[in-house]
Structures are given as C-alpha cells and as structure tokens.
C-alpha cells in the first residue's frame with residue numbers, strides 16, 4: 647500500500663517535469679566548476695558512514711564500540727601504509743576509571759628532519775544514553791575520516807614535514823587524549839611545529855568552515871586570509887574570543903597544543919540542531935560541503951607544509 651502510493655507520486659512528479667521541459671526550451675542548469683579531489687571522495691563518505699553507524703555504539707571511551715572504532719582506524723592506517731610510531735599505532739593511557747587509547751600514525755616527510763605537523767581528530771563520542779545511540783557523525787567521525795583522506799593524499803604526494811595522524815580518545819571527557827599525547831612526548835614537544843585539528847567539518851547551513859587560531863599565531867594568518875575558497879566551502883577566520891562568549895580556542899583537542907605554545911589551527915563548523923544529540927547521523931551531514939571541506943583543509947595543509955615552520 648505504502649509503496650504503491652509512493653510510485654504514484656513518482657509517476658506524477660515525472661510527468662510534471664517532462665511537461666515543463668517541453669514547454670520551456672531554455673531551461674538553464676547552473677554549471678559549477680568540477681573539483682578534482684586529491685583523495686577518494688567515495689571512500690571518505692564510506693568511512694564516515696561506517697564510523698557513525700550503530701555498530702560502534704557511539705564510541706564512548708572504554709566501551710566495546712570504542713574498541714571497534716580503534717580497530718577500524720588501525721586497519722585503515724595499515725591499508726593506507728601509514729607507519730606506526732615506535733612499533734605501535736596505539737598509545738594507551740588512563741584517567742579516572744577510564745582506560746583509553748589514542749591511535750597514532752606516521753607519514754615520513756621528504757625533508758628528513760625532526761619537525762612534525764600533527765593532524766588530529768577525536769574518535770570518541772557520547773556513547774549510549776537512555777537507550778539512544780549518539781553516533782556522532784559530524785562530531786567527530788567527520789574529522790577521523792578526513793585523516794584517512796589525508797593518508798590517501800600523502801601516498802601520492804608525500805609531505806615535506808613529518809606528519810602525525812592522530813585519532814584521539816577521551817575528547818568528550820575533557821580533551822584527555824590530546825593532553826596525554828602532547829605531554830607524553832612520544833614526539834618531543836619542541837619538534838611539533840603545528841597542529842591542525844578537525845572536529846565537526848561535515849555540515850553548515852551557511853557553508854562556513856571556521857579556522858580558529860590565527861589570533862595567537864599570526865604567522866599562520868596570511869595563508870588563511872588569502873585562501874581561495876574551494877567549492878561550496880567558505881573558509882572564515884572567527885570564534886577567537888574577540889567578542890565575549892565567542893571563543894573556541896579551548897573547545898577541542900587543539901587546546902592541548904595551544905597550552906604547550908604549539909601553533910594550531912582548528913577547523914570546525916558552527917553548532918547545529920543535531921550537535922550532541924542522537925540525531926547527529928550520517929544522513930544529516932552535507933556530503934558536498936564535507937568533501938569540499940576536506941579538500942579545503944588538505945589545500946591549507948599543503949600551503950603550511952611548504953613554509954619553513
């Protein structure tokens with residue numbers, strides 16, 4: 647019954663479209679320049695869809711779902727030929743009653759020095775509350791899947807700087823994974839020259855992707871200011887605390903780097919209606935915006951990588 651009804655509606659709408667086209671020969675379609683993504687856009691969407699599926703039970707730190715997510719990330723790193731650090735992808739740590747694990751991978755830079763750029767996103771989210779799964783598609787399966795897009799990109803375009811791909815744990819519980827990474831010195835703090843943190847990059851009603859951090863690290867400002875926007879994404883400097891109550895400097899994992907005086911740029915979108923709700927699902931992301939946002943961040947990375955940081 648339901649299906650028949652749907653077909654009827656479809657038939658109606660198709661005939662409507664064909665009528666309109668016949669009577670209106672000068673229909674114009676908007677031609678947008680096609681974007682050559684420097685990563686596999688289908689894989690990007692597959693990865694965010696997978697990590698934000700119910701199977702991962704909201705990826706709360708210390709749960710079975712988080713373990714599954716960790717394993718998925720490790721397998722992606724292996725497949726994409728991202729190297730472990732000192733023999734392991736896993737950096738375990740504990741806080742309160744939680745056993746947590748960062749997942750870290752290394753891409754060797756062509757300049758063969760000790761400088762590292764850390765690309766980060768957090769894989770933990772809110773878990774299950776009152777029987778509802780908080781899948782955290784935008785927050786932050788979007789950032790983690792972007793790490794894999796970066797790995798694909800680096801396989802063909804090796805960076806000058808060494809790059810750490812960091813999927814942090816415990817972000818939702820106080821940026822714990824990022825603080826552990828920065829203070830554990832698995833990579834010496836003095837050898838980390840930049841952190842680019844991605845947390846919520848897959849949807850924006852205004853098509854705005856914010857870049858936060860140039861207020862404190864003005865050497866990074868010209869790159870962002872002069873950036874030529876890609877596709878649907880408007881890259882905007884903002885939320886740096888210049889207006890009261892509007893400061894994202896400490897809102898995600900980049901705060902740990904900032905507190906250690908390591909320059910950072912945080913990429914993220916404005917809060918939306920599904921933020922920290924069980925409806926932050928794959929179906930609610932903006933696929934076009936997301937792909938363009940990842941291309942934007944890869945391009946920004948490239949420009950920073952070419953500088954003497």
Ligand SMILES: [Zn+2]
Pocket residue numbers: 768785786817845846898
């Ligand atoms: Zn987040």
